[in-house]
Structure formats: C-alpha cells, structure tokens
Amino acid sequence: MLCVALVSFGLMMASPIDPIDAYLGPQMAQISPEQRELITQRWGFDAPPAVQFGHWLRQLVSGDLGWSHIYNQPVSEVIGQRFQRSIALLSGAWLLSALLGFGLGVVAGAKEGSALDKVISTYAYITASTPAFWLAILAVLLFSVTLGWTPTCCAGPTGTLSQDVSVATRLHHLVLPITTLALLGIANITLHTRTRMLELMRSEVATHAFAQGASRMDVAWRHGLRHASLPAVTLAFASLGELFGGSILIEQVFAYPGLGQATVAAGLRSDIPLLLGIALFTALFVSVGNMIADTLYSVIDPRINVSGT
Amino acid sequence: MRHAQPRIRAAFSLAVTSLLVISLITSQWWLGDSPQQMQFDTRLAPPSVHHWFGTDALGRELWARTLAGLALSFWVGCLAALLSTLIALSLAALATLSRRLDALVSLLIDTLLSVPHLILLMLIAFALGGGTQAVIIAVAVTHWPSLARVLRAELLQLRQAPYVRISRALGKSRWFVLYRHLLPHLLPHCLVGGLLLFPHAILHEAALTFLGFGLSPSQPAIGVLLADAMRYLSGGYWWLGVFPGLGLLLMVLSFDRLSSHLRRAL
Numbered sequence: 001m002l003c004v005a006l007v008s009f010g011l012m013m014a015s016p017i018d019p020i021d022a023y024l025g026p027q028m029a030q031i032s033p034e035q036r037e038l039i040t041q042r043w044g045f046d047a048p049p050a051v052q053f054g055h056w057l058r059q060l061v062s063g064d065l066g067w068s069h070i071y072n073q074p075v076s077e078v079i080g081q082r083f084q085r086s087i088a089l090l091s092g093a094w095l096l097s098a099l100l101g102f103g104l105g106v107v108a109g110a111k112e113g114s115a116l117d118k119v120i121s122t123y124a125y126i127t128a129s130t131p132a133f134w135l136a137i138l139a140v141l142l143f144s145v146t147l148g149w150t151p152t153c154c155a156g157p158t159g160t161l162s163q164d165v166s167v168a169t170r171l172h173h174l175v176l177p178i179t180t181l182a183l184l185g186i187a188n189i190t191l192h193t194r195t196r197m198l199e200l201m202r203s204e205v206a207t208h209a210f211a212q213g214a215s216r217m218d219v220a221w222r223h224g225l226r227h228a229s230l231p232a233v234t235l236a237f238a239s240l241g242e243l244f245g246g247s248i249l250i251e252q253v254f255a256y257p258g259l260g261q262a263t264v265a266a267g268l269r270s271d272i273p274l275l276l277g278i279a280l281f282t283a284l285f286v287s288v289g290n291m292i293a294d295t296l297y298s299v300i301d302p303r304i305n306v307s308g309t
Numbered sequence: 310m311r312h313a314q315p316r317i318r319a320a321f322s323l324a325v326t327s328l329l330v331i332s333l334i335t336s337q338w339w340l341g342d343s344p345q346q347m348q349f350d351t352r353l354a355p356p357s358v359h360h361w362f363g364t365d366a367l368g369r370e371l372w373a374r375t376l377a378g379l380a381l382s383f384w385v386g387c388l389a390a391l392l393s394t395l396i397a398l399s400l401a402a403l404a405t406l407s408r409r410l411d412a413l414v415s416l417l418i419d420t421l422l423s424v425p426h427l428i429l430l431m432l433i434a435f436a437l438g439g440g441t442q443a444v445i446i447a448v449a450v451t452h453w454p455s456l457a458r459v460l461r462a463e464l465l466q467l468r469q470a471p472y473v474r475i476s477r478a479l480g481k482s483r484w485f486v487l488y489r490h491l492l493p494h495l496l497p498h499c500l501v502g503g504l505l506l507f508p509h510a511i512l513h514e515a516a517l518t519f520l521g522f523g524l525s526p527s528q529p530a531i532g533v534l535l536a537d538a539m540r541y542l543s544g545g546y547w548w549l550g551v552f553p554g555l556g557l558l559l560m561v562l563s564f565d566r567l568s569s570h571l572r573r574a575l
Contacts, residue, residue: 133535241423264520
C-alpha cells in the first residue's frame with residue numbers, strides 16, 4: 001500500500017499540469033504573481049517533494065484525503081457516495097459473471113468437443129477481445145435506442161432527486177450496465193474453468209468414475225465442481241481490479257454517476273487529491289479481494305495452509 | 310489428419326493477420342487524406358455503395374477513418390508491446406542477478422498489479438500530459454509484469470542447466486553468460502510474450518483514448534471515433550458506433566488467435 005501511495009504521488013508530482021492553474025481555472029488571468037505566491041505558500045507547494053509527501057502521508061493516516069475541487073467536497077465523502085452507487089453495479093456484475101462463467105466453463109469442459117462446447121468457447125474467445133466500451137455502446141444502441149427497453153443513461157430519470165427514485169427504477173437503470181459488465185467478465189472465468197475440467201476428465205479420478213458407470217455430467221457434478229471451484233474463486237477475486245477498470249468504461253458510456261465516472265472527471269479536470277484518493281482506494285479494494293481469495297483457499301481446500309506459506 | 314488441423318488453423322490465422330498488417334501499413338499511402346476530408350453535402354450518410362461504412366457528422370468517410378484508426382492503433386500497439394517486452398526482459402534479467410534485486414522487482418510487480426490497470430494507465434497518461442507518447446509509455450509501463458514473471462521463472466530454471474553451470478565454472482562473467490547463453494534461449498519467449506501483449510496494448514490504448522486521456526481528438530483513432538459516436542447515439546446513427554469497434558475487435562481477435570497458436574507451438 002505504501003508503495004502504491006509513493007508511486008501515485010510521484011506520478012502526480014511529475015505531472016506537467018500546475019495544480020494552481022487547474023484550481024483557478026478561468027480566473028487564472030485575474031490573479032497577480034503575488035497572490036499566486038501566497039497560494040503556493042498556503043498549500044505548501046514550495047516545499048520539496050519529500051516533505052510534501054510526508055505531509056500528505058500524515059494526513060492520509062489520520063483519515064484526511066484532502067479536498068476535491070471539482071465536487072467541492074472532501075475526497076473521502078466523494079468516494080463514499082460514488083462507491084455506494086458503484087457497488088450495486090460492481091457486485092451485480094461480479095456475481096453474475098462469476099456464477100455464469102463458472103457454470104458455462106463446467107458445461108463446456110464436461111462435454112469437450114460438443115457443439116455446446118464450441119459455441120461457449122467461441123463466445124469466450126470473442127468477448128475476451130472485445131473492447132468493453134464498444135460492447136456498451138452496442139448495448140445502448142440496440143436495447144435503449146432501437147428497442148427502447150431500457151433508459152439510455154444515468155442512475156435515475158433526469159430531473160428527479162436521488163432520494164425520490166424508487167428501487168424498481170434504479171434496477172431498471174442498472175440492468176444494462178450490469179449485464180454488459182458481466183458479459184465481459186465471464187470469458188476469463190469460463191476459459192479457465194474449462195481448462196480445469198478438461199484436466200479432470202483426463203485424470204484417473206474420472207476414469208475410475210466412468211468405469212463405475214458414471215455419466216460425464218455425473219463426474220462433472222461430483223468431482224468437477226470441487227476441482228474447478230478453487231481456481232475459479234481465486235480468479236473471481238483476482239479479477240476485481242479488471243472489473244473495476246471495466247466499470248470505469250461502462251459508467252462513462254451509460255453516464256452512470258459512480259466512482260468510475262468520478263475517476264474520469266478527476267483526471268480530465270486535474271483534481272489531483274481526488275485522483276490520488278481513488279487510486280489508493282481501488283488499490284485497497286483489490287488487495288482486500290486478494291486477501292479474501294487467500295482465506296477462501298483454506299476454507300475450500302483444507303490442505304492449503306496460507307499462514308504457513 | 311488430427312494433427313494437421315491445428316497447423317492449418319495456425320497458418321490460416323497467420324495469413325489473415327499478415328494480410329491485415331500489410332493493408333494497415335500501406336493504408337496511409339492509398340488512403341491519402343480521405344480520413345480527414347470533409348464533405349458537408351453528405352453528412353451522416355448511412356452505409357451505401359458509395360459510402361461503405363457511412364459518413365460522420367462532418368461528412369468524412371467512416372471506412373477510411375476506421376482503417377486509419379486501426380493503423381494508428383497498430384503502431385501504438387507495436388511500440389508499446391516492444392517497449393514492454395524490453396522492460397520485462399531487462400527487469401527479469403536484473404532479478405536473477407542478486408537476491409535483493411529480485412525482491413525489489415517482485416515488489417514492483419506487486420505494486421503495479423495491486424492497482425487496477427485502467428486507473429494506473431490514467432494516472433500515468435495524466436502525469437505525462439496525454440498524447441501519443443504518453444499513451445505508448447503508459448501502456449508499456451503497465452503491461453510488463455506478467456511477461457517478466459514468466460521470463461524470470463524461465464531464467465531461474467535455465468541457470469541450473471549444465472551448460473550454463475559449466476560456463477560459469479569456467480570463469481565466464483555473469484553478463485557473458487546472460488548474453489551468450491541465456492538471452493538466445495529467451496528470445497522465442499519474448500516474441501510470443503510480446504505478441505500476447507499486443508492485443509491488450511491495443512485495447513487499452515483505445516480505452517484510454519475513448520476516455521479522453523490518450524491520443525488527441527484530432528487524430529482518427531478508434532477511441533476518438535467511438536467517443537464521437539457516443540454523441541450521436543440517440544439519433545440512431547448506428548454505423549458510427551458499430552464499424553470502428555468491429556474493426557478493432559477483428560484486429561485484436563486475429564492477433565490473439567495468432568499468438569495463442571504460436572504459444573502452443575512453443
């Protein structure tokens with residue numbers, strides 16, 4: 001975590017964009033060099049980078065992430081609010097892609113070479129090389145513009161306050177983003193699970209089971225699930241970062257006001273505290289995901305002792 | 310026959326990919342300036358015999374722009390993948406030199422992997438101020454860890470090989486061994502690894518540009534085309550969004566297939 005903080009802070013220091021210019025915006029021309037000097041001193045930009053970093057780190061530890069000038073709120077509040085909206089999208093897509101991906105992988109692996117397997121594999125290969133945002137654009141074109149089934153944007157109807165939006169409307173707005181995000185995540189887990197299933201089907205365990213009269217589906221169900229679930233779980237948690245990256249693009253296309261959209265806004269409008277805050281937050285998010293995966297390891301497979309290794 | 314099929318497939322994908330690459334490389338000559346040429350009497354024309362992919366809001370030919378965008382993506386992807394491979398190779402080599410360096414490289418890899426790729430890309434592109442160079446560097450800097458891991462493992466294994474140990478025992482220096490014995494062995498891995506990186510590099514370049522952190526909006530990059538298409542989405546101008554993305558998908562897919570065929574052959 002400290003490394004992430006150091007690297008991202010270093011990058012921000014290296015940025016050619018002057019934070020004072022970005023803060024002032026169009027008022028830049030109205031300000032005198034003396035006033036500028038004052039702001040620089042007030043914000044501590046005249047200190048050497050190491051001192052600035054120490055200062056920032058100390059604030060960080062005490063829970064202060066700084067002030068976001070584009071939302072005019074403390075960074076931690078912006079992240080909290082945005083994340084609440086994103087979590088619905090992320091968790092929905094994550095569950096859907098993990099379950100569906102695993103299921104498809106098991107089926108494809110169990111019936112290697114069948115038409116079903118070919119369809120699933122081809123689908124997985126194609127989605128693995130599809131740009132996320134393009135899929136989202138296609139989805140909007142087809143379902144929102146042409147068919148009119150789902151709204152084209154946002155988390156609720158335009159012009160209404162977020163408190164007034166009912167759960168059903170919220171879900172209606174979420175359906176398409178979640179599906180799109182999930183469709184992309186499925187491919188990875190499917191291909192991985194399929195490989196695992198193929199491995200199993202060629203192993204002695206499977207041969208024994210076949211000799212006892214078990215069908216392919218029986219073997220897949222009884223042995224395959226356990227054999228393939230471990231890597232699938234790991235992969236599902238390890239792909240959290242990728243999922244988050246995908247959500248940035250998806251939120252941008254659907255204009256969904258979540259954390260991803262805030263990230264883009266922060267980057268494009270030079271809101272450095274917010275950008276740093278989000279980078280740290282997502283790093284934490286990903287690390288927690290990996291930690292959970294490690295813990296689940298030992299729950300699913302008691303032979304693995306995480307603390308010992 | 311069962312053994313011949315994968316070969317035929319591999320040859321097929323090689324043929325498709327090389328055809329694509331040749332047409333992309335030469336496209337700037339036979340396209341001329343048509344990607345930028347505006348014709349205001351045919352704005353937003355749907356696909357037809359005259360306008361294969363239709364035209365955009367300024368009457369520019371979409372198929373020319375798509376092709377130019379793919380060529381741009383290709384070059385950016387090539388440079389980024391090459392740079393990334395070089396980084397991976399040199400860091401993997403460094404990691405095998407001493408235990409402390411190894412720990413340092415591992416730490417670097419873990420740091421890079423713990424931030425979502427896209428966020429890191431945005432941070433780097435932001436820090437470098439955007440533009441083509443920034444994108445290439447950002448993509449190169451974020452994509453090496455997986456390849457570096459493979460190369461490091463390979464190097465560690467190779468170091469125990471008899472001919473390497475004999476060479477060391479004969480008093481050759483570390484650098485000599487690295488240069489003469491280890492690098493030639495690693496080159497195929499690098500080639501395949503770089504080729505595997507390539508599709509990712511292209512996709513991330515397009516994503517970055519789409520979000521507005523990458524290539525400048527005046528260039529006909531795929532990300533720019535798609536970001537433009539977003540603005541005309543609700544008007545039902547479907548061709549603006551469909552064709553550039555489809556082109557990108559086909560390019561990524563063809564490279565992806567080719568590299569996985571190659572990896573299996575290795």
